[in-house]
Amino acid sequence: MRVSRLLLVTLRDVPAEAEITSHQLLLRGGFIRRVGPGVYAYLPLMWRVLQKITAIVRQEMDLAGAQETLLPQLHPAELWKRSGRWQGYTAGEGIMFHLEDRQGRQLGLGPTHEEVITSLAGELLRSYKQLPVNLYQIQTKFRDEIRPRFGLMRGREFIMKDAYSFHADEADLKLTYARMDTAYRRIFERCGLDAVPVDADSGAIGGAASQEFMVTADAGEDLILISDDGQYSANQEKAVSIPPDPVPLDPGEDSVVSTPALSTIDALCREHGWHPSQLVKVLLLVARLEDGSDQPVLVSLRGDQELNTVKLVNAITRLQEQGVLDCRPISPEDLRKQNLPSIPFGFIGPDLGEGVLEGATTWRRHFLRLRDRTASELEHFICGANQIDQHRINTSWTALNKAALPEDPALTLDLRNAKTNEACVHNPAAHLQEKRGIEVGHIFQLGRKYSEAMESGFTNESGSNEPFWMGCYGIGISRLAQAAVEQHHDQAGICWPTAIAPFTVLVVVANIKDVTQANLGEQLYNHLIEAGVDALLDDRPERAGVKFKDADLIGIPWRVVVGRDAAEGIVELVCRADHSVRKLPHDDALGSLLSMLRP
């Protein structure tokens, strides 16, 4: 390709819409254009990058025994109702775009394809003899994100590779899961990315084990924790650790003290010389359940700990045996709407009575009371006295239990955020370090969640029907491309890893009007093309400076500059990533390139 014919529109100024470096560089380099919020056009350069990535993904998926397919993007609501996800994915903050056709039928634009594929598998796979099967597709997905941002990082339309495997038993599922793990590591490595596998929450997809692949970058939306012995890594949503020991509380009488206007842990500790770990704080939330009811939740947590809402939502889902659509703190406004008296926020204790929910208009009138272990393990502690400006000191769970608190071990669990520098559960001598990561891949052992819900199964060896064991495996293709830029750039522009660069070599003719230069440039370009190299020839009648700036910006890994030494047959071979320059005869430059690119 010649730059004179390439749709290449580079920008000198950074468009105001772009926040992070990779987004800015992709816009400035003419790779993408925004068409609407969270919706982007992939321009020719970007499309080449995406094709390079998908080629690698296809190779590795095929090598791992998967088969490519292509599923519809328009999904009948009926399928999603069968799996029980229609409500959760469309109501409230649901992420599925949905619509009605002219006959009034409900349809959704596919945010993911478990329903479609599980239904198809049930029709096509009838015998254990056909199993296992692993199907994948590379296709545009639609998600109505609460807040699309950072260009391709969180779009409402994005390219994803998703795969779904079907098995006769769990052991076979684990085999494929392990194969996908290996394939994913190879894919990210081949794409030139530093990606870390971490334990992950399975989220709305559901299922048992799951692992995310994170490209480490400061702009990452996720916080990941990695043990310094290299044995454990997890998304903070999922991560566990050994909490620091609490500071023992001086012995004293269980009594109520006046704490005027001290409604925060910080203020209380500053004023009374307490340590946050000596307090039990109580958070009130309300969970909107899939059946439409609103369940008030009371969470007790040690004062120095943070609530992990993902763990909380998972706990509620498990205990209520249904999905949680939304879970948020209770506000005074909520109480007014529920026609309830005010609650002494900032002074609440774990024994807050059910009475405060008496007469709620729509909420359930009892709390789901949950305790984090850091709180339940405190022998003596300080907590709110359930009255404005009053706290209770030197109290204990036994003392509070006199107030008839339910005592169900299932209600005491891990609800806290693990944090950097804390000791690891698998090895207390090791400690967690935090990094930010961009999630580019996620693999799940779904188990039988979808096959059971959709009554999709096969006939086993003994002739009876049973649901499939399933796995699913995703890679955000378009996100991966941008993550690569986030990880590989410098002041001047992008430095694409060779494997996914839109072109491999850029031949720059410094002055196209100089016939010697122009001819030598053409000659080198043609040799490269003949040798099967993805070469680009900058033959524009621009000044050399403009061409060099553009070359740095769009980040082609290798640059051959045909310039003032062309008459002597000398060219420059420049490496984009490290700026190294070698002046050498053009034949040597060509030989050097070819041996590097195809060893």
Add this chain to the structure above:
RNA sequence: CGGGAUGUAGCGCAGCUUGGUAGCGCACUUCGUUCGGGACGAAGGGGCCGCAGGUUCGAAUCCUGUCAUCCCGACCA
């Protein structure tokens, strides 16, 4: 959904306080000079100033409404 900000040429912005019919840089077109790190000069093209109402002789500017986009938050009260 809550909070904040912004909508003026393809991109980045000024003008708005104090109303008089729109400007700068980049990009684009033509000519000349220049020609290895985003050149210079000259001449040009391109705007229902987000949209709708209102005030006014007159509105990018003032008022009302509305729409859109971006940022922060939606978890510790």
